[in-house]
Amino acid sequence: MSTSSGTPRRADALRNRRLALDAATALLAEPGTPLTVETIARRAGLGAATVVRTFGGKDALLDAAVSGLLAPVVQRARDLLAGTESGRALDLFLPELVAFQSAHHSAGDQLGGLNMPTTTALRGDLARVMEEMVEGAQRNGAVRTDVDPAVATSLIGRTALAIARARPPSQQLVDAYLTVLLQGLRPPA
Amino acid sequence: MSTSSGTPRRADALRNRRLALDAATALLAEPGTPLTVETIARRAGLGAATVVRTFGGKDALLDAAVSGLLAPVVQRARDLLAGTESGRALDLFLPELVAFQSAHHSAGDQLGGLNMPTTTALRGDLARVMEEMVEGAQRNGAVRTDVDPAVATSLIGRTALAIARARPPSQQLVDAYLTVLLQGLRPPA
DNA sequence: GACTAAGTGGAACAGTCATTCCAGTAGAGT
DNA sequence: ACTCTACTGGAATGACTGTTCCACTTAGTC
Secondary structure, X not given: OOOOOOOOOOHHHHHHHHHHHHHHHHHHOOOOOOOOHHHHHHHHOOOHHHHHHHHOOHHHHHHHHHHXXXXXXXXXXXXXXXXXXXXXXXXXXXXXXXXXXXXXXXXXXXXXXXXXXHHHHHHHHXXXXXXXXHHHHHHOOOOOOOOOHHHHHHHHHHHHHHHHOOOOOOHHHHHHHHHHHHHHHOOOO | OOOOOOOOOOHHHHHHHHHHHHHHHHHHOOOOOOOOHHHHHHHHOOOHHHHHHHHOOHHHHHHHHHHHHHHHHHHHHXXXXXXXXXXXXXXXXXXXXXXXXXXXXXXXXXXXXXXXXXXXXXXXHHHHHHHHHHHHHHHOOOOOOOOOHHHHHHHHHHHHHHHHOOOOOOHHHXXXXXXXXHHHHOOOO
16 A cells, blocks of 8 residues: 555655655646656656655646646636726736746646546636636626637637647747737627 | 558559558547557558558658648638638638548647658648738738738637637537637727 | 664566568469 | 469567566654
């Protein structure tokens, strides 16, 4: 049974857990590197066995790393939703979402096909908050009402990720995307 | 040296080449299946060695399969560009592009990271044609002029692929995407 | 300063996959 | 029909990767 995925009891093990997590997080921003257990372990200065054992598997490690990146984004979305006029929350959040995905777009690549419970839950949370943003904007007349909020959220999330994945990163492309998307979401004249 | 990638001389080998190509093409539309040489070979009723040897490698086989799908799309874009009023060509082509990518979206997944010379060339051709569509639409006042045609083409290509990748496929999402994209591309009021 | 259990990591293992080998098969020309 | 060789495909190979093993190390406690 060994340690499986429970929090380690010893201080050095806790430190190694942090090192592995930081290394994985750093590699999520480097699309060139293979993102294997071996690579993560070498970056963290640990053995591959330690990295795997501490988290109970590579998937769980990536789940933790991606979640650590995603959680502040969800929180930021919640803050904007609560503290901003409804029509404006989307305008403010979308550029931040694209910028975040640009900085960590390998994280997005990992989202699909893997079993990552925490990350999946966070994505659900983010989708729900964005749906509320869209609904609020629709009530304010800032967004067209002929698209379902859930569909609009899916549309935004998928396209934003695709734009962020562009390599080399292009600010021109991001700007054009935001311009076109925000105009396209406005109610038709 | 064997046969490498040259066209086979014998009739049965030619038939097997076609079988392998058809099997690979069919699997490109089935995201569930692994798309391994073994899978392609079994689908084609051949041995894995034959499939690999006939094309000189898995990459070359996928290059041929994807190119076979992409070439008609490029031709269709050329026809629309030549035979349609400039402002309308984009409106007609975009739904077809999304529909094509939806039907064969595994092909899009294969486009990245592999060495596929023919496919890469075709993508370049398609980008060039779409840029001309955008330029024509801009001259006609149908598309906003504050986005570079090359940037707009990259924007369209990336987002269309992302929408087509949605699973399960959602016509609602496709419709919303086309609505938002086309309105967003129009000159601002 | 020991003692003990938690923790480590190099090595072995297991699974997947593309590619190559080679003994056997079967077209194609005569 | 016969032969020659292009071609086939099951098996072996090699590369890669995540996981497990186990002899060894070390943090935490008395």
